[in-house]
Amino acid sequence: MRPGSTGRLVGVLVATLVALLLQVTVLPPLAWTVGDLGVVPDLVLLVVVATALASDTRFATLTGFFAGLLLDLAPPADHIAGRWALALMAVGYVVGRLVHDNAGDLGAGSRFEREGVRRSPLVVMVAAAAGGSFLGTSVFALTGLFLGDSAASVGQLLPVALVALVLDVIAALVAIPTVHWLFRRLTSDPSSQRVERMRARA
Amino acid sequence: MALDTRPPTTPVRRTGASRDAERDSGRPSRSLVVALVLASAAMMVVDKAGGADSPIEPVRRVVGEVLGPVQAGVATVTRPITTFPAALRTNDALRQKVKDLTAENEALDAQLGKAGYDANRVAELKELKALAGDIGYALVPARVIAFGQGSSTVTLDAGTDSDLHPDMTVVSGKGLVGRITSVTAHTATVLLIVDNDSSVGGRVGDNLELGLVRGHGTFGVDDRLELELADRKVIPKVGQQIVTWGSENGAPYVAGVPIGTVKKVYESVRETSYRAEITPGVDFTALDLVGVVVPSGTKGTVIEADGSARFDR
Numbered sequence: 137m138r139p140g141s142t143g144r145l146v147g148v149l150v151a152t153l154v155a156l157l158l159q160v161t162v163l164p165p166l167a168w169t170v171g172d173l174g175v176v177p178d179l180v181l182l183v184v185v186a187t188a189l190a191s192d193t194r195f196a197t198l199t200g201f202f203a204g205l206l207l208d209l210a211p212p213a214d215h216i217a218g219r220w221a222l223a224l225m226a227v228g229y230v231v232g233r234l235v236h237d238n239a240g241d242l243g244a245g246s247r248f249e250r251e252g253v254r255r256s257p258l259v260v261m262v263a264a265a266a267g268g269s270f271l272g273t274s275v276f277a278l279t280g281l282f283l284g285d286s287a288a289s290v291g292q293l294l295p296v297a298l299v300a301l302v303l304d305v306i307a308a309l310v311a312i313p314t315v316h317w318l319f320r321r322l323t324s325d326p327s328s329q330r331v332e333r334m335r336a337r338a
Numbered sequence: 339m340a341l342d343t344r345p346p347t348t349p350v351r352r353t354g355a356s357r358d359a360e361r362d363s364g365r366p367s368r369s370l371v372v373a374l375v376l377a378s379a380a381m382m383v384v385d386k387a388g389g390a391d392s393p394i395e396p397v398r399r400v401v402g403e404v405l406g407p408v409q410a411g412v413a414t415v416t417r418p419i420t421t422f423p424a425a426l427r428t429n430d431a432l433r434q435k436v437k438d439l440t441a442e443n444e445a446l447d448a449q450l451g452k453a454g455y456d457a458n459r460v461a462e463l464k465e466l467k468a469l470a471g472d473i474g475y476a477l478v479p480a481r482v483i484a485f486g487q488g489s490s491t492v493t494l495d496a497g498t499d500s501d502l503h504p505d506m507t508v509v510s511g512k513g514l515v516g517r518i519t520s521v522t523a524h525t526a527t528v529l530l531i532v533d534n535d536s537s538v539g540g541r542v543g544d545n546l547e548l549g550l551v552r553g554h555g556t557f558g559v560d561d562r563l564e565l566e567l568a569d570r571k572v573i574p575k576v577g578q579q580i581v582t583w584g585s586e587n588g589a590p591y592v593a594g595v596p597i598g599t600v601k602k603v604y605e606s607v608r609e610t611s612y613r614a615e616i617t618p619g620v621d622f623t624a625l626d627l628v629g630v631v632v633p634s635g636t637k638g639t640v641i642e643a644d645g646s647a648r649f650d651r
Contacts, residue, residue: 161409162416194366201374208381209394209401211409217394218381225374229366236365283386 143322144195148187150322151315152203155179160212168299175299177307178269180207180220184228185268185308186315189261193232200228216285223275227268235264265308266301273297462627465511470629470641473594477509477629477641478502480526490533490553491519492625494526500630500638502526505590507582507631513619514538514582514597515628517590526630530622531597532563539583540565540597547572548583551597551616563598563616574600574614592631 159179167174180203188196204224208217277293279285385394463479470477478500484493496502498521508515508528516530531538532553540551549567565580578600584593598618605612634642 156405157409157412161412162419192365194370197366197371197374201378204378206401209398210405211402213398216382217385217398218378221381222375222378225378229371233365279382283382285386 144191144319147315147319147322148183148195148199148203151183151186151318152180152199152206155183155311156203156206156210160210168303175296175303177303177311178272178300179307179311180204181224181227181268181272182265182304182308182311183315184224184272185231185264186312188228188231188268189235189264189312190316190319193229193236196228196232197225198228200224200226215280216283219276219279219283219285222279223272226275227272230271231264231268234267235260261308261312262305265305265312269301269304270297273300459627462511466509466627466629467641469509469511469513469595470643473509473592473631474643475507475592475631476634476636476643478632478636479627479629479639479641481627482625483525486527490516490530490536490622492516492528492530494518494528494628494630495524496630497521497524497526499524501632501636502630507590507592507595508628509595509631510620510625510628512596512621514591514595515620515622515625518630528628532618532622538591538597539585540580541583542567542572542574542600543579543581543596544575545572547574551580562601563618565600565614565616566611567614570611573612574603576600576603580616 156179159176163176163179164174167176169175184196184200184203187199201221201224204219204221205217207213207220207224208215213220274297277297281290381394385392388394466477466479478496480494480496480500482492483495486492492515494502494508502518502521504518504520506518508517514531516528516533516536518526519529520527529536530553531551534553536553538551539548541548547567547569549565552564552566554562554564565574567574580597580600582591582593582595582597585591596619598616598620600614601617602615603612604615629641632640
């Protein structure tokens with residue numbers, strides 16, 4: 137276990153719970169209505185994306201699974217349990233892999249971290265949010281169609297998914313930096329530690 | 339044949355499948371990913387197969403028990419914020435709304451005030467239709483628009499435009515009202531049967547005895563009518579119904595229209611006959627909708643004897 141991983145765990149827990157409460161309790165009155173469905177930004181999904189950007193793929197995958205599980209079981213949910221778990225797990229895994237393998241390495245142990253840069257560039261952030269939103273919504277909708285759990289058809293779901301994508305990207309501009317700030321605060325004084333580690337490595 | 343075990347000469351492409359130790363430090367093992375996917379799939383299958391009593395339900399309830407109060411608390415705290423957009427209105431919009439609601443309220447008030455009047459008019463029209471059917475004449479409906487000063491006359495809002503002319507019988511749903519004495523293009527003056535000058539040929543409904551019904555000329559004060567029978571040996575009885583006797587060609591009065599009921603009977607010693615006091619069926623001070631008896635087939639708005647009404651004025 138690496139230093140700061142307890143703080144990271146606490147950070148993810150806090151972020152997920154706050155995101156869940158915001159998503160199911162605070163935002164619905166302000167929802168954007170598409171057809172007869174109210175669409176709100178998927179904050180829990182954005183927490184998973186932020187985790188994937190800030191830490192490693194393994195942690196992001198696990199975060200996605202458990203955050204999705206929470207979303208599946210928390211009160212307003214009445215869909216078949218496991219749908220969001222699978223969707224957010226896929227989001228965590230895919231976003232994590234893409235970011236860490238290709239996009240110049242932003243996460244733990246990456247070049248950015250070694251150089252003391254912890255904030256993701258804006259383009260990467262937006263791309264990750266858009267991709268994650270599309271992937272998560274699609275997996276969730278497809279499992280619903282496959283299991284016969286959702287009354288809506290593909291034609292009805294497409295505009296909803298698009299609006300959700302737009303809302304998610306907008307919300308990501310606030311949510312992802314917030315989650316990253318939370319991680320930094322909770323991984324006890326990371327900047328000095330990082331410098332120490334770099335010195336030790338050198 | 340030996341495998342080519344030489345290191346590749348071209349530089350290794352940096353792909354997702356790179357085996358760089360440092361880069362792979364955070365990657366989940368394949369078994370973990372498979373386990374998580376299978377876990378989700380298994381959960382979905384179990385929940386789907388279980389339906390209402392799937393093993394997920396108790397878990398769901400526990401999570402709900404824990405998160406429910408938190409959600410309620412958060413909702414209470416944030417309600418002022420989440421309901422804020424609804425409170426954002428311009429002064430103009432609010433004024434407009436007040437105006438709209440005031441107008442609507444006035445319209446509804448007016449409607450409510452007219453409701454009783456409308457109900458009465460409907461009732462009067464129904465009675466008139468029933469009477470038309472009873473006495474077997476066509477009627478032109480008309481409204482009373484003026485009461486004569488000092489004499490027992492009223493004015494109707496129909497005249498020669500509705501084919502009315504003097505000496506036509508006017509009835510209301512309750513019985514005989516009077517006869518038309520003069521008409522203009524759009525009005526007609528009606529002499530009520532309570533007038534001093536009015537005498538109507540009446541007969542007792544029970545025994546067809548003939549007599550004359552005279553008015554007292556005290557319209558609005560004393561609505562009594564008096565009946566004097568032609569046969570001096572017949573004594574009218576209290577409660578007997580008096581109807582019109584009818585004249586030639588139905589002018590001025592058609593036959594068979596109820597006039598009123600016998601209220602009291604006097605013996606006139608000097609004339610050795612009996613006089614009866616009649617209570618008219620019509621309340622002359624509250625006349626509104628009346629009907630003028632016209633020949634069947636008259637143009638305009640007519641209630642026919644069979645109860646059908648034409649409204650083609």
